[in-house]
Amino acid sequence: MLRWDLEGCERYFSRWNALAKSCRYASRFHRQQEITTYAKHFDSFETYVNLSKFLCTNYRQALTILKMEPALKDWMRQEHVESFDEFHQWLLEEKEYLVGLKHTAKTKVETLEMEYVQKLVNLSTSE
Numbered sequence: 001m002l003r004w005d006l007e008g009c010e011r012y013f014s015r016w017n018a019l020a021k022s023c024r025y026a027s028r029f030h031r032q033q034e035i036t037t038y039a040k041h042f043d044s045f046e047t048y049v050n051l052s053k054f055l056c057t058n059y060r061q062a063l064t065i066l067k068m069e070p071a072l073k074d075w076m077r078q079e080h081v082e083s084f085d086e087f088h089q090w091l092l093e094e095k096e097y098l099v100g101l102k103h104t105a106k107t108k109v110e111t112l113e114m115e116y117v118q119k120l121v122n123l124s125t126s127e
C-alpha cells in the first residue's frame with residue numbers, strides 16, 4: 001500500500017524523476033504526451049488500487065472493533081468504569097506522570113553534575 005507520508009511522497013516523486021530521464025530529449029509534444037500517459041497509468045493502476053485496499057482494510061478493522069465492543073462493556077462493568085471518558089482521563093494522567101518523570105530525570109543529572117563539580121573543588125582544596 002502506498003503510504004502518503006514523507007516516504008510515500010519521496011517514492012512518488014522519485015518515479016516522476018525517472019520519467020524525466022526517459023523523455024528529456026523528446027519533442028515538447030511527445031514529452032507532454034508521455035507525462036499525461038504516465039499520470040493516467042499511475043491513477044488507474046496504483047492510486048485507485050491502493051485507495052481500494054486502504055478502504056477495505058480500514059472497514060475490516062472497524063468491523064473487528066465493533067465486534068469487540070460488548071466484551072469491552074462487560075469488562076468496564078466488572079472494573080466499575082463508568083464511561084469511555086475515563087480512558088481519556090487516564091491517558092492525560094499518564095502523560096502528566098511521564099512528563100514529570102522526564103523533569104525528574106533532568107534534575108538527577110543536574111544533581112550528579114553539581115556533586116562532581118563539588119568533589120573536584122574539594123580535591124583541589126585538599127591538594
